[in-house]
Amino acid sequence: MLTSQGQIEELLDIAPDWRQIFDSLSKDVSSEQSSQLGSQPAAGLAAKAGKPKSVGLFELFERLGAKALYKKAQLLKEDREKFLALVRNFYLQPLAAKMVSNNQNLKRFFLQRRVPADEQKRHALSIATELAEKLEAAVRKHLGQDAEDGFKVLLPAYVQRSVHNQAIDYIREEWDWEKSTLQDLNLDPEQEDPRQNTADDSQYMPENQAISGEQVSQLNQLRDMLEKMLGDKKNQREPLEVVDCMFGLGLTKFSTAGKELTMRECCDVLQLPGDTQARKIARCQVLLDKGLSMVREGIRQNLPGIADCWQTETNVNRASRRELNQQLGMTESEVERLIVQRQYRRLLELVEKSILKEPRLKELEAKGAVAAFVPVDINSATNRDLMDILGLSKETALQVCQKRPFPHLSNLVDLKLVDENGLKALLNRGCVLKVVVEGRKDINSAPLDELVKSGIESSLAKRIERGRPFGTWAELEDYLQIDLSRYPVLRQNFCLGIFSD
């Protein structure tokens, strides 16, 4: 927050003894600026000379330090309110704002949810403002009790701790909201889809990951290349075997396709040498780095275009209304037409089906639009996906949600949810059915009490619940940082998507 000269004067009227400090600070700043300008090349000098940095209240408060500020507040009587307001607005708030915007957890949270930069700033500002008020209240409380150590509240380290706690609280609240919203099966199509700002993790679950034809072509070639590399005696085999095991490629006898091993498992399976577990793991890491370098080298020579197929993209078959509008710049009517005629195998179908005109297609492609057909599991899809991707009416979608799980797709006809033609239409739009295995519940959806009932300790069960969904057992093990073989109850009682064994 910028300070006006009037506000500085207001403070110096309240605390005239600080004028000397203010003058000295101004002097320091201007001499620092002249020394910086002196070392700049001529062009830079001219550019920077126009904007001399002035000393604001924040800099002055920083120079004075927490103890001086608190002591002054203790001494003030009539002007205490005015003084505390200045401290809140020009010290606590900007300090908290800076810390909030640099907070790593928040940055990560926003990034994983693709929150636009301006919205991030708004959130950060509101968190900082709320925090500054709380901190001011804490200072008041200490002043009221005449506590000697009340100055601690004004220390940067204290503000930082508060920012950290506030950020964690914010993330947890949002996380809870996301989880509960994702369970919401009664959204109106007109309602804004709250999932648009949730993390991508469920979309990137192995069973949900949409792979385009172009990507498959590259993956097929990659696999052929890896098989050749493994068969070539000139290549060192061990690093490639580690890559094979760590990524669950199923290329050698040591690995199973889709089963990503942890580094510890990898050491055991490949019987890597080492006096201690730490050394074995370090060796495994070295081999992994080497293996990845070999793969990169192979790709550079044989598949130079592979990375282009993995750029950030928006799948028109799955994107929410808002994504279609904001990320691809589609108009409302285009979005409506697109949703009605989903799904598309190629982008060109958007033109063929008169959803948009050909020149617009180029614009969409440039913005990262792709058309990758996505299967929609009738037993687990959200109400919104049943309507927006499969094209079910709101009422039918609701009934489907109430009556599932279905053991077979024909149950939809038996239960009169759709007729034969309706079922065909659903199949054409990508409807599939993942049978719910009797006896073993999906760990990604089992209620917390079932996890506990099965013998998993409550704290662990809570961690599983808050961290899911998981794609593989290795991912769950990695997340929990435990050895899952010590918890046989997990695999005995639960399954995990299509990769469960």
Place this chain on the structure above:
Amino acid sequence: MASKVEICPEVARMAQIKTRSIGASLTNELSRLIAEESILAIDPEVDLVVEAANTLTEIDALVSTVGVNGVGVNGREIDVRPLCPDGFISVPRVLIGTPYLSAGTLVVQMSGHKGEIVAHVGPGSFLAQEDKAGQEDYVSIRVNIDPAFDLEKTLSSIVHAPVVDFGQNLKNLPDKSELARFLSNRQQLILARQKQIVTAIASKESVRELFVEVAQSTPWAKLSQILQTSGIWEVRTLRFTEKLVEKFPALSRDRIKDEIRKAGEEFGGQPETPEFRRELIKRLTKMEVEERLKSAAPAKVKQIIDAVVSGQTAKDAVNAIISNKVAVALAVSIKEQRSAIADFCQASAEEIGMAFGKLALQPAYATHSLDPEQGVEAINEALLLLEAGQIAERAEDLDIDLAVS
């Protein structure tokens, strides 16, 4: 010793998503988060402020390429490593002797998401151990845990220690192409040069900016994602192969798998999707028929399969192709007599005779034909195409089965 802290599940999960996306170690990242949390818990009067800005660990490409894993405290970056159960910590050799490690390493003892900082290892310990470690890329040292370890005191002395400018002796700064090589395959560079590059990135802002720029334009960060997707695609092809192997007994597992891979290139990597399923069934049916009915004309077989797949019955489809309707009627009758679906065999005289009887036709049928040989041939052709059509009909039923997993 610092008190035990715990990372909340949400933060741990976000860390996992992050490390997976850049191909880094989650254990390292969790130990770093625990260290950060422990420092935040120290009395504010000690005046330690954790700041990630301007640390090397903020650059994802450096985390995944050389394994930096530090926490920024009052402008100094301190390396953090998890303590292995056998009492060792390991640090990438490329970092030893660089400014990144100048503040030493904080050692975190972890148990799940809980942990505490139990020791600090000075940079000298790694330098001393480096020569003994042979050619290994990581240098491991045993950590002796002192129960009287004082985190506050240790950190205070680190942040107040004079800063050494490692950059002043650097002469040969890396350019764009060398940084790209360092990123994509640093093993091509000798270790001493790798260390110089880390030093340059750590101490020269211009090199750091250039490195970030190169990292953003180098797509290698996607390699982990590509390999993960490769595993997913392989599972999908294997699972689908298993489903189809029983339905197409004349085809080998490898042939079916190859067809799935090819279909994926055309229809995308979701075998359960309708076009993928139908096209695959069509192709496999054709292959199955060709394999089982080697004498059939491929063009007519394809015609029959297309007709059945688009909704016609096998009988109607054969009728549309063979002009001799009596031959088709006889073939249908013979087919009905044959209970089991066996590999195709030509109609025997006895079978033809029985069919005539059933259809109340004169055995003199052959006389309707100009050439008795042609009449039998027409029956056999109809029989063959009927067989092909029925294989296609059975395959049609597969469509819904394949939509279920």
